[in-house]
Amino acid sequence: MVEKYDIVIRNARIRGRPYDKTFDIAIEGDRIAKIADKIEGHGGTEIDAKGRLVSPPFFDMHFHLDSVLTVGDPRFNESGTLWEGIEIWAERKKKLSVDDIVSRVELAVKYHVAYGTLWIRTHADTTEKTLTTVKGLVKARELFKDFIDIQVTAFPQDGIMTEPDEHPELMRKALELGADNVGMIPHNEYTREDAVESIKFAFELAKEYNKDIDGHVDETDDPISRNLEVVAKYTLRYGWQGRVAAGHVTASHSWDAAYRYRILPLIRKAGITIVPNPLINIHLQGRFDFYPKRRGMAPISLYLKNGINVALGHDCIMDPWYPLGVGDMLQVLFMAIHVDQMLGWTDLFKALDLITYNAAKAWRKGYEDYGVEEGKKANLVILNGLTDVDVLRIMGPPLYVIRNGTLVADNTGPERELKVFFKGKWEVVNPYYEKAIETKI
Ligand SMILES: [Zn+2]
Structure with missing residues (x-):
């Protein structure tokens, strides 16, 4: 039987595990259901981490x-x-x-x-x-x-x-x-x-x-x-x-x-x-x-x-x-x-x-309940780097943020927008401080 999960993250490095391997992470409800080299089955939402680092938030x-x-x-x-x-x-x-x-x-x-x-x-x-x-x-x-x-x-x-x-x-x-x-x-x-x-x-x-x-x-x-x-x-x-x-x-x-x-x-x-x-x-x-x-x-x-x-x-x-x-x-x-x-x-x-x-x-x-492990709360971030070194070099927002099994931020849009799932709907967060334009320099 092919399993179905709410979210499956593919090809992720996981902080705290050897970095020469990638894993799939399946999320069901508000929990991490499974972590394995390869997870059969599919998620309602599929995310390809492309080898990037997953960490707890x-x-x-x-x-x-x-x-x-x-x-x-x-x-x-x-x-x-x-x-x-x-x-x-x-x-x-x-x-x-x-x-x-x-x-x-x-x-x-x-x-x-x-x-x-x-x-x-x-x-x-x-x-x-x-x-x-x-x-x-x-x-x-x-x-x-x-x-x-x-x-x-x-x-x-x-x-x-x-x-x-x-x-x-x-x-x-x-x-x-x-x-x-x-x-x-x-x-x-x-x-x-x-x-x-x-x-x-x-x-x-x-x-x-x-x-x-x-x-x-x-x-x-x-x-x-x-x-x-x-x-x-x-x-x-x-x-x-x-x-x-x-x-x-x-x-x-x-x-x-x-x-x-x-x-x-x-x-x-x-x-x-x-x-x-x-x-x-x-x-x-x-x-x-x-x-x-x-x-x-x-x-x-x-x-x-x-x-x-x-x-x-x-x-x-x-x-x-x-x-x-x-x-x-x-x-x-x-x-x-x-x-x-x-x-x-x-x-x-x-x-x-x-x-x-x-x-x-x-x-x-x-x-x-904190940490990227099977059975724990599904709280995690997919960071913009293959390891901690990249994350600290490259900086910037994570690609995705998951809270209690729900995708709450998706910063992968083409316009480099920050997008959060707030009170039931997706919205773009404006990071710019427009009042500074008025400053006389
Ligand atoms: Zn203080």
């Missing part, structure tokens, strides 16, 4: 969807600094509404899916007192849940103990409104004591609501911003190993050797995932240096060598802090491996782990 583990795509509103950031960005955002924030957020998120998630990212962990600013950001992002998470998975972190942008009568309560309210994770920003508190108190508060809250922790930690070039050690201590004390992510940690780029020697084993013991944001870190850090300028990105290969999990975030796309980006995690990875000098030949074949398996581990939910 990507994660964006640190992203600010509340500010996404606001670039130029009310004005552009001319210095390119974090501080000018904060000033612009303070003005833009006044105009936030749930609808404004949801409509921008809609385009941002289409970009992500078109470029092969199916999971985004986003931050919602809880010091914005109406909690419009939390309401907007929780609503977007629900509206787009058949298209992409979003986790919302309650993120106290201006600190927790900076306004002790209000900010802790806003964090709690954010969780009541449906936020998934507890955030923190200890390096933005007024003092070291307040920073420690804010971390303790975050862990108490996480325990009370049984939530994971996803902090902005030590996002500064100041090497004595040492909040990560406190996060590690409380992770162990609360038994939260494997449930804590520390974003940015740019201070760790500047740690001295004696401190590194002491702290790295502690972070490993606590099972904390470090989440650098290479595009934004290389752009915003090192701003107090003349030349030579520090790179200001967490030392990825050093963490990995010490048995510490590392995943990556895009952080921003076209907002007051970062004017570029189109939701392509390969751009993020490309920057990461250059900044941290991870272009050794064997390293190139491990790089994709930073936006796939390492991230899946920190995301936790569905981890056992």
Whole structure:
């Protein structure tokens, strides 16, 4: 009997298997039904991968969807600094509404899916007192849940103990409104004591609501911003190993050797995932240096060598802090491996782990179902290259993206269009920023 499947992918290299062989992959319902050298039978949809690489899709583990795509509103950031960005955002924030957020998120998630990212962990600013950001992002998470998975972190942008009568309560309210994770920003508190108190508060809250922790930690070039050690201590004390992510940690780029020697084993013991944001870190850090300028990105290969999990975030796309980006995690990875000098030949074949398996581990939910293997959820991307090396050389969108057994992106059109399957129909996603045409140069 000739089998019939929903989708059959032919002649694919599969990441994690020997690259001197190609395979056929059959998908039935939302699962990978079969992987074999040659599959008899046919699919309702047949895709010839022509030897290209199939990988599980990507994660964006640190992203600010509340500010996404606001670039130029009310004005552009001319210095390119974090501080000018904060000033612009303070003005833009006044105009936030749930609808404004949801409509921008809609385009941002289409970009992500078109470029092969199916999971985004986003931050919602809880010091914005109406909690419009939390309401907007929780609503977007629900509206787009058949298209992409979003986790919302309650993120106290201006600190927790900076306004002790209000900010802790806003964090709690954010969780009541449906936020998934507890955030923190200890390096933005007024003092070291307040920073420690804010971390303790975050862990108490996480325990009370049984939530994971996803902090902005030590996002500064100041090497004595040492909040990560406190996060590690409380992770162990609360038994939260494997449930804590520390974003940015740019201070760790500047740690001295004696401190590194002491702290790295502690972070490993606590099972904390470090989440650098290479595009934004290389752009915003090192701003107090003349030349030579520090790179200001967490030392990825050093963490990995010490048995510490590392995943990556895009952080921003076209907002007051970062004017570029189109939701392509390969751009993020490309920057990461250059900044941290991870272009050794064997390293190139491990790089994709930073936006796939390492991230899946920190995301936790569905981890056992992640990967291109028989019986697992049919989530995969067909990338534009024969191996990891081509993928990182050639870059650009994948040819196809499949989510839970459904083809959700097809970028093979003759016009190089990005096409996504959104709310039951195919549509072209416009990647161009037309307002830039008006710029006087
Ligand atoms: Zn961030």
